[in-house]
Amino acid sequence: MKADRVDLSVDFTGIRLKNPVVTASGTCGYADELSEYMNVDKLGGLITKSITLKPRKGNPVPRIVETDAGMLNAIGLANIGLERFIKEKLPIIKELKVPLFVNVAGEKISDYVAVAERLATEEAISGIELNISCPNVKEGGITFGTEPKQVEKITKQVKKASGDKPLIVKLTPTVTDIAVTAQAAVGAGADALSLVNTFTAMVIDIESRRPYLANRTGGLSGPAIKPIAVYLVNKVYNEVAKSAGVPILGGGGIRTASDAIEFIIAGATVVAVGTATFIEPDAAVQIIEGMKKYCVRKNVSRVGDLVGNLKD
Amino acid sequence: MVNSGKKASVATVIGNKALKKRFGRLTIQFTGEAAGRFLQVMPGQFVQISLSEAALPNPERISSDLADSAQRQILLRRPFSFCDVTVDRPNCVQVEVLYCVLGPATLRITTLSKGDKISIIGPLGNGFSIPPGKKYALLVAGGMGAPPLRHLATFIRANKPKMRLFAFAGAKSLDDLPFTVEGPKSESPVIPEFSGAGTRLHIATDDGSAGFCGLVTQYMEKWLDESKIPPEDIIVFSCGPEPMLAEVARLSEKYGIDCQVSMERMMACGIGLCQSCAVECKGGTKGETVYKLCCKDGPVFNGREVVFESR
Ligand SMILES: Cc1cc2nc3c(=O)[nH]c(=O)nc-3n(C[C@H](O)[C@H](O)[C@H](O)COP(=O)(O)OP(=O)(O)OC[C@H]3O[C@@H](n4cnc5c(N)ncnc54)[C@H](O)[C@@H]3O)c2cc1C
Ligand SMILES: Cc1cc2nc3c(=O)[nH]c(=O)nc-3n(C[C@H](O)[C@H](O)[C@H](O)COP(=O)(O)O)c2cc1C
Ligand code: FES
Numbered sequence: 001m002k003a004d005r006v007d008l009s010v011d012f013t014g015i016r017l018k019n020p021v022v023t024a025s026g027t028c029g030y031a032d033e034l035s036e037y038m039n040v041d042k043l044g045g046l047i048t049k050s051i052t053l054k055p056r057k058g059n060p061v062p063r064i065v066e067t068d069a070g071m072l073n074a075i076g077l078a079n080i081g082l083e084r085f086i087k088e089k090l091p092i093i094k095e096l097k098v099p100l101f102v103n104v105a106g107e108k109i110s111d112y113v114a115v116a117e118r119l120a121t122e123e124a125i126s127g128i129e130l131n132i133s134c135p136n137v138k139e140g141g142i143t144f145g146t147e148p149k150q151v152e153k154i155t156k157q158v159k160k161a162s163g164d165k166p167l168i169v170k171l172t173p174t175v176t177d178i179a180v181t182a183q184a185a186v187g188a189g190a191d192a193l194s195l196v197n198t199f200t201a202m203v204i205d206i207e208s209r210r211p212y213l214a215n216r217t218g219g220l221s222g223p224a225i226k227p228i229a230v231y232l233v234n235k236v237y238n239e240v241a242k243s244a245g246v247p248i249l250g251g252g253g254i255r256t257a258s259d260a261i262e263f264i265i266a267g268a269t270v271v272a273v274g275t276a277t278f279i280e281p282d283a284a285v286q287i288i289e290g291m292k293k294y295c296v297r298k299n300v301s302r303v304g305d306l307v308g309n310l311k312d
Numbered sequence: 313m314v315n316s317g318k319k320a321s322v323a324t325v326i327g328n329k330a331l332k333k334r335f336g337r338l339t340i341q342f343t344g345e346a347a348g349r350f351l352q353v354m355p356g357q358f359v360q361i362s363l364s365e366a367a368l369p370n371p372e373r374i375s376s377d378l379a380d381s382a383q384r385q386i387l388l389r390r391p392f393s394f395c396d397v398t399v400d401r402p403n404c405v406q407v408e409v410l411y412c413v414l415g416p417a418t419l420r421i422t423t424l425s426k427g428d429k430i431s432i433i434g435p436l437g438n439g440f441s442i443p444p445g446k447k448y449a450l451l452v453a454g455g456m457g458a459p460p461l462r463h464l465a466t467f468i469r470a471n472k473p474k475m476r477l478f479a480f481a482g483a484k485s486l487d488d489l490p491f492t493v494e495g496p497k498s499e500s501p502v503i504p505e506f507s508g509a510g511t512r513l514h515i516a517t518d519d520g521s522a523g524f525c526g527l528v529t530q531y532m533e534k535w536l537d538e539s540k541i542p543p544e545d546i547i548v549f550s551c552g553p554e555p556m557l558a559e560v561a562r563l564s565e566k567y568g569i570d571c572q573v574s575m576e577r578m579m580a581c582g583i584g585l586c587q588s589c590a591v592e593c594k595g596g597t598k599g600e601t602v603y604k605l606c607c608k609d610g611p612v613f614n615g616r617e618v619v620f621e622s623r
Contacts, residue, residue, distance in 0.1 A: 026587075028585055029584055037318050037583065038319060057602065057603050061577060061591075061621065064580050066388050068384055069385055071580060073580070073588060075586070223387070278388060278389075278581040279362065279388060279389060281433070281583065
């Protein structure tokens with residue numbers, strides 16, 4: 001297999017992505033920041049920071065803390081809000097040749113619906129990622145993502161509001177059985193499933209005996225969560241996604257091409273790179289290169305053939 | 313738009329010297345395109361250094377209070393400002409970083425030696441700016457806030473030779489000042505690093521082990537009380553722990569002096585991607601505040617703009 005013969009492109013909710021690597025929500029700003037450090041046009045896609053109806057200031061500091069092989073964040077969905085996003089960021093993003101997915105969050109279902117309706121009218125947007133898994137806000141966020149009935153309700157309404165834009169539902173791993181919430185989302189019309197968001201966690205400063213983060217708890221991301229995320233992707237693939245024909249956008253702790261390929265073999269059609277981008281801003285591009293090398297070495301002509309291709 | 317020119321660059325270590333106690337000085341060199349980015353560098357800007365590949369010191373060289381820290385893995389880059397930047401030739405720049413060993417990353421800095429390569433992103437953020445019309449600069453440093461102010465002193469010397477400098481540095485005790493101090497017990501101890509930058513440094517220590525006995529902000533207030541200089545001719549530049557910056561900003565406002573403060577925040581990315589480094593600032597409308605980013609909008613802010621953390 002020659003490198004130029006490897007087909008890295010994948011079909012994701014009816015959109016052709018030139019490769020299966022996207023940057024994860026909240027880790028690549030609104031694309032313009034990252035484009036100073038890498039050629040974002042090389043990415044398969046890009047997912048924006050969560051957008052809410054009204055601007056949000058976010059949580060007090062400290063908002064992050066490093067842990068062994070990971071980090072906790074409690075940003076609190078700080079974002080410029082729907083209107084400023086459309087006015088200030090979208091014109092810049094439109095210039096890029098990369099499919100853009102906008103991540104949507106809110107406190108009430110009606111907020112999510114309003115944002116999705118507005119985004120649905122924007123041609124430059126390829127799809128909507130529904131964030132019902134943010135562990136760091138008091139209302140909304142994760143509370144919509146843990147109860148299967150709630151997952152169903154919000155997915156149904158936002159799906160309707162999204163018009164012809166594909167809807168990706170981002171699941172939280174902080175549940176007893178992720179297949180149940182995955183099934184609820186698929187049953188309500190999700191076009192794809194995104195997993196995992198961060199794991200609720202805590203770090204204590206033993207000098208002051210206080211929680212380190214101002215928000216007390218935060219979401220754990222980075223290499224520490226990778227094996228759990230791989231397991232959850234595989235579980236959702238086997239129990240829900242495969243039979244429903246719904247693709248998975250998988251991630252959690254991906255740093256290298258090998259990590260990304262693990263997720264694809266586990267059942268992800270597309271992989272999201274998050275925390276790794278903080279360390280190497282062009283991590284996603286390096287992963288794409290490495291993926292190609294793997295395909296050459298293993299004689300894989302289409303990376304899509306690897307999806308869920310886990311042997312017993 | 314497709315301008316991916318700022319990606320990480322590789323620097324070569326050309327020196328690493330342990331100073332007293334926990335302090336050290338790392339000198340690194342950039343060549344080629346990376347050097348070009350440092351030609352316009354402003355004091356107060358910073359770099360993100362990757363230290364996860366550097367080795368730990370031998371266990372017997374790790375002080376007991378850092379033994380647990382030494383067990384920790386590091387994932388993220390770490391922000392450091394510059395104590396000095398020298399342009400050898402347009403395509404060769406030397407950057408000096410003064411560091412204090414506090415945890416897993418700074419422990420690893422100590423083992424870097426000549427010839428080692430390290431990955432660096434930067435220079436980043438907005439440094440100090442010297443407003444036109446000011447005749448006097450008051451530099452107020454606390455602890456590890458001193459290095460960027462040392463850089464600023466050199467910068468002002470070179471670029472605004474007519475500006476007069478008054479530098480103050482405070483620390484808990486003589487040992488906690490990141491510089492060598494000559495004649496510590498005298499009324500006016502001398503710090504060669506600052507003399508080299510053409511200014512005398514006024515020292516304050518909490519325990520009186522060198523210079524003025526008390527807080528550096530008390531020393532500053534005393535100086536302001538005695539000063540006959542019109543406040544509009546003065547600009548205050550400050551870097552140090554947040555409570556100290558809050559007091560410097562308060563005093564500056566009280567005396568009607570403009571003031572710039574360099575803030576510190578935990579940073580995951582350093583380049584505006586993660587929103588972890590929020591600094592609360594007074595907003596446009598009354599009473600409202602907004603969060604700005606320390607890494608992109610700062611680290612240097614107008615002292616009047618910041619709502620300091622009380623925690
Ligand atoms: C813009 C900027 C410039 C800096 N310049 C210098 C410099 O010139 N020289 C220098 O020695 N240090 C500087 N620092 C601080 C330096 O980044 C930290 O000391 C370093 O990251 C500690 O890493 P560690 O793994 O050794 O220790 P850690 O275990 O990560 O930290 C040790 C202690 O320092 C605190 N700390 C760590 N990082 C920060 C931070 N970013 N802001 C506030 N507190 C922190 C931690 O809470 C902990 O108590 C700067 C920080 C910023 C934000
Ligand atoms: C600093 C930070 C901010 C994040 N913000 C968001 C967000 O706004 N919306 C969202 O859906 N996920 C957010 N995430 C979660 C990531 O998109 C990703 O799902 C998670 O970090 C796991 O991947 P990783 O280990 O590769 O980072 C954030 C993660 C981090 C570290
Ligand atoms: S450190 Fe990431 S935005 Fe400032």
